[in-house]
Amino acid sequence: MQIVRALLTRLATTLVTLLGAAIIVFVVIRVVPGNPIAMMLPPGATEADIERLKTLYGLDKSIPEQFWIWIVNVVQGDFGTSITLRQPVFDLVIGRLPATLELSLMALLIAVLIGGTAALTATLYRDTKIEGGIDVAGGVALSLPDFLWGLALILVLGVLWPLFHISGRVSPSLGFDFQSNFFLLEALLRFRFDVVFDLLGHMLLPAFALAIPLAAIILQLLKQSLKECMHDDYITLARTKGYSETSIITRDALPNAILPTLTLIGVQFTFLIGGTVIIERLFSYEGLGNMAIDAVINRDLPLIQGIVLVFALLFTLVNLLVDMTYAALNPRLRHA
Template identity: 30%
Template sequence: MLRYTIRRVLQLALVVLVLSVLLFAWLRALPGGPVSALLGDRGTAESRAQLREALGLDDPIFVQYFAFLGRALTGDFGTSTGVSPGKPAMELFLERFPATIELSIAAIVIALIGAIPLGYLAARRRGGWFDNASVVGSMIGISIPIFFLAFLLKYLLAIKLGWLPTGGRQSAGLDATRVTGFFVLDGLLTREWDASLDALRHLLLPALALSSIPFAVIFRITRASVLDVMDEDYVRTARSKGLAKRIVRDRHILRNAMLPVVTTVGLQTGALLSGAVLTETVFSWQGVGQALAVGFERKDFPVLQVVIIAAAMAYVLVNLIVDLSYAAIDPRIRTAGKVG
């Protein structure tokens, strides 16, 4: 297991290195580049030349890249020019990162709580009305764009019915103690129950919108996987031996059916940031997704750099956890790695 872990870590480190090269090249290929982002349209030719020299943009491209890599390894991505002018990009990212993590965790928890049981039940009732309705519902969930669903939920549940807040992470004027940056958790840690409940009410609506695609994908994978496992010989053998339904379900069906589901959950968790950009914008959620959207709009290169690098590392880390979990569940993965 240790050798397998080390090999996967080295592979993923190489992936992050390649991504840093692509990010470096892409940002410098954007119209205007860092100089225009810092000076705007009013910069003179002299000031532009001075800034290019100060930023080292006249150096050879390889020298620029290694300088960029060195600063990135120390957390120095420069100062925000558009999202929060004057604030270090890393500091801004660290302030907003808990908001996106809180939203992403809530979304994937909602998806898991609903999708896995429904997928199992749909497979057990294959061909029935519940199965057909669930499949149609999952197809609708995959097809509806997140931003449209977010606006729809916001209008129905927040504006029309008034059940939930329209946006933000917490009600304005609420005196809440900040500990971790996770507002729901902060309220629990400080025993400010009203603050925790208020943060949870603000969290529910964007989390529902963001969970739609993971919910639909995990449901379909769970249903398909359970159907495959139910037709296996060892399941029929277990039933013919007279084992209790609970034992057959837990030990023989669900345990084996969860292998592809684990992979799917990891991929969907890593991909939540793309949906979070739209969701956070619709609900005025002060996370890194909203910062990324504003950064693109205002050409805030320092913020774009730190958010994209962090998103790539988060995706890679999630995939590493999934790989290790998969290897722990199915020892054949480790055995195949040793043979290869």
């Protein structure tokens, strides 16, 4: 009963958040200079031509009126048609979303693995040169933003030593016939490891670019919490029982130290999804972010709105997921 109520409250706040995001974007892209009509018509078009096109796309109406028409259609599942690509926005977004999801989840996985391992290692070797070395590496990782890491990776691992692909999502020469847009997942499920290999060759560099700063943040916070936990009495008691330092850190300290890091990962993951916009552009990766930039350049209003709505939905979902994991991991919150 309590869970149902919590979920309903959550759903309501999610809807309000989405509506808010929709309104802001809707208004902003109509208020800023530049409009789709100007992008479409050749120079020297007459006033009459402009008016005709405006009427065609409903841009002659007031902004609240336009919003009302759009939102009524959205509720009925119609997200409109892209002005430049002339395809339903819903199909376009759904087609690209898996690419961005795969990329950002891969980046998250890498960040958690590297950041977590580094934090555990630094705790095991605390107050030694090893901890110092890990701290320095973390500082370096944090000193550059994701897109500069992207550029650095392209230059070193794409150009200097061309070990990875630096453009696109899959090699067309592979001739693999994908049935879905979750390329990596599909290739894995069909045991086509040659395709998996090719996909990873494309995905790893952008994923690492996104993951490096996040890994450093995870390292710093998790290490801090772990080191604080290592002074606790239950750790001392576990020592007298005969456990090794490694199992004490992973079994006794980690579950208690992980909660702040988990919250942070949630917040940072939404930033990471935001980061995909530039990273996808940099690596010509055919995801939602890359499409978003094109849509903004072309003032493709329906497409921008659709993409923003999906991003907003993703963000709220991530937050919901974090809250649920938090409750599952912290017994003190479960009955509250």
